[in-house]
Amino acid sequence: xxxxxxxxxxxxxxxxxxxxxxxxxxxxxxxxxxxxxxxxxxxxxxxxxxxxxxxxxxxxxxxxxxxxxxxxxxxxxxxxxxxxxxxxxxxxxxxxxxxxxxxxxxxxxxxxxxxxxxxxxxxxxxxxxxxxxxxxxxxxxxxxxxxxxxxxxxxxxxxxxxxxxxxxxxxxxxxxxxxxxxxxxxxxxxxxxxxxxxxxxxxxxxxxxxxxxxxxxxxxxxxxxxxxxxxxxxxxx
Amino acid sequence: xxxxxxxxxxxxxxxxxxxxxxxxxxxxxxxxxxxxxxxxxxxxxxxxxxxxxxxxxxxxxxxxxxxxxxxxxxxxxxxxxxxxxxxxxxxxxxxxxxxxxxxxxxxxxxxxxxxxxxxxxxxxxxxxxxxxxxxxxxxxxxxxxxxxxxxxxxxxxxxxxxxxxxxxxxxxxxxxxxxxxxxxxxxxxxxxxxxxxxxxxxxxxxxxxxxxxxxxxxxxxxxxxxxxxxxxxxxxx
DNA sequence: TAAAAACTGTGACCGGGATCATAATTTCAT
DNA sequence: ATGAAATTATGATCCCGGTCACAGTTTTTA
Numbered sequence: 203x204x205x206x207x208x209x210x211x212x213x214x215x216x217x218x219x220x221x222x223x224x225x226x227x228x229x230x231x232x233x234x235x236x237x238x239x240x241x242x243x244x245x246x247x248x249x250x251x252x253x254x255x256x257x258x259x260x261x262x263x264x265x266x267x268x269x270x271x272x273x274x275x276x277x278x279x280x281x282x283x284x285x286x287x288x289x290x291x292x293x294x295x296x297x298x299x300x301x302x303x304x305x306x307x308x309x310x311x312x313x314x315x316x317x318x319x320x321x322x323x324x325x326x327x328x329x330x331x332x333x334x335x336x337x338x339x340x341x342x343x344x345x346x347x348x349x350x351x352x353x354x355x356x357x358x359x360x361x362x363x364x365x366x367x368x369x370x371x372x373x374x375x376x377x378x379x380x381x382x383x384x385x386x387x388x389x390x391x392x393x394x395x396x397x398x399x400x401x402x403x404x405x406x407x408x409x410x411x412x413x414x415x416x417x418x419x420x421x422x423x424x425x426x427x428x429x430x431x432x433x434x435x436x437x438x439x
Numbered sequence: 440x441x442x443x444x445x446x447x448x449x450x451x452x453x454x455x456x457x458x459x460x461x462x463x464x465x466x467x468x469x470x471x472x473x474x475x476x477x478x479x480x481x482x483x484x485x486x487x488x489x490x491x492x493x494x495x496x497x498x499x500x501x502x503x504x505x506x507x508x509x510x511x512x513x514x515x516x517x518x519x520x521x522x523x524x525x526x527x528x529x530x531x532x533x534x535x536x537x538x539x540x541x542x543x544x545x546x547x548x549x550x551x552x553x554x555x556x557x558x559x560x561x562x563x564x565x566x567x568x569x570x571x572x573x574x575x576x577x578x579x580x581x582x583x584x585x586x587x588x589x590x591x592x593x594x595x596x597x598x599x600x601x602x603x604x605x606x607x608x609x610x611x612x613x614x615x616x617x618x619x620x621x622x623x624x625x626x627x628x629x630x631x632x633x634x635x636x637x638x639x640x641x642x643x644x645x646x647x648x649x650x651x652x653x654x655x656x657x658x659x660x661x662x663x664x665x666x667x668x669x670x671x672x673x674x675x676x
Numbered sequence: 677t678a679a680a681a682a683c684t685g686t687g688a689c690c691g692g693g694a695t696c697a698t699a700a701t702t703t704c705a706t
Numbered sequence: 707a708t709g710a711a712a713t714t715a716t717g718a719t720c721c722c723g724g725t726c727a728c729a730g731t732t733t734t735t736a
Contacts, residue, residue, distance in 0.1 A: 273590050279592040283586050295579040334571035342532040348585040349520050353510050354591040356518040356636035395541040399593035401694055638724050643685055
């Protein structure tokens with residue numbers, strides 16, 4: 203088991219600050235300053251990190267693990283908005299909009315996060331303006347993703363949406379093997395359905411079809427072997 | 440007819456810079472500096488301001504008018520992503536992500552815009568860090584809107600989506616009268632359908648139902664009188 | 677102001693995906 | 707390893723909204 207956490211109490215989470223894109227570009231001394239302000243926390247799978255509507259006033263950066271951000275529709279269905287991984291952050295709207303948390307956040311596996319309080323962060327931004335440029339860049343990327351998601355949902359081609367999610371996971375979590383790309387899914391079927399915005403049964407059926415077509419191969423419930431990436435790409439509408 | 444444009448050539452668009460939230464917080468002299476960098480342009484209804492995929496490298500701020508941002512799905516259907524009004528801006532991803540334009544932008548009526556070139560803007564941000572905080576705030580707001588849109592689209596309750604759009608327009612463009620709120624719609628039915636992500640015929644039918652229920656009253660094609668706001672709010676899922 | 681063009685409303689029909697029910701499978705705990 | 711619990715697959719049915727067709731209206735243009 204590799205130890206990529208730092209509990210020595212001396213380095214003051216410099217590791218965490220270093221690996222976060224937001225702070226790339228800062229030098230050693232500046233990073234040290236940032237690290238002073240960081241508070242770290244650990245969560246187990248299934249634990250809630252943030253409650254929608256709460257007024258947590260800190261920026262949360264994911265150091266290790268995966269986090270899903272979601273809301274409940276009035277019918278009680280869960281709608282997943284984001285899947286955050288190492289280096290991603292959330293809670294920015296708490297800081298800048300001054301509003302309450304826009305969604306629930308739940309650890310999908312053992313997860314360690316870094317938190318920076320609102321006031322500390324605002325000061326950081328003033329002292330190191332490049333940070334805000336990085337944040338703007340990250341927000342733009344996120345906007346683009348949502349824009350594409352909306353475009354896809356509007357199109358209503360369920361096959362296309364499933365293909366696009368599989369490709370996304372392949373890129374983020376896939377491992378190339380001799381037969382194809384082995385994807386360890388971050389979600390159960392239920393989760394994937396909620397991420398895509400369709401019913402669980404539907405995704406089961408479509409995945410079966412993809413398997414019958416020889417494009418994928420399901421390995422247990424949590425892994426999918428992508429045999430024919432090109433074919434999947436052609437499904438994208 | 441009120442004259443809220445400035446063509447004197449002397450004030451150098453200070454008006455424009457002033458009314459834009461991004462630059463609120465700057466003083467007279469700073470605004471003047473900003474105004475120096477601004478280039479102004481006019482568009483008629485239907486004219487294209489930005490082409491998806493083009494590498495326009497400037498931030499565009501809407502001074503007056505309305506602009507729709509949209510993409511085409513592979514089936515050729517138009518999907519409207521944003522409706523921008525006075526004070527809104529777009530093109531930020533061109534500046535920060537360094538990528539190409541993420542969508543088409545078209546004037547919905549006579550529209551005047553202010554443009555700032557990439558380099559000029561980057562310099563502005565460095566000189567006045569508050570600007571980037573304002574931008575981050577605006578991006579967060581936009582993200583929240585998209586998040587809600589996605590949540591709505593996932594829910595697939597068409598009634599709810601229509602109600603939410605009507606309420607949005609009522610707030611932005613509504614005028615209170617004795618009988619209710621008179622909304623001048625920024626879109627045709629086609630446009631509303633594309634904004635919501637449903638078929639034109641469906642929105643016609645649903646609006647007729649709402650009218651039969653006494654909740655709204657259609658006034659010609661371009662206006663809707665909102666008689667019972669509460670009832671509409673209850674439709675929101 | 678009249679004709680043309682664009683937009684909107686409505687009926688008929690159809691299909692994809694939601695829902696419900698149940699069986700099969702996988703995962704987990706002991 | 708084995709039974710229990712959770713997850714997934716699959717069949718049957720239903721219904722909402724898309725699509726097509728066409729009529730009615732509004733808006734534009736000359």
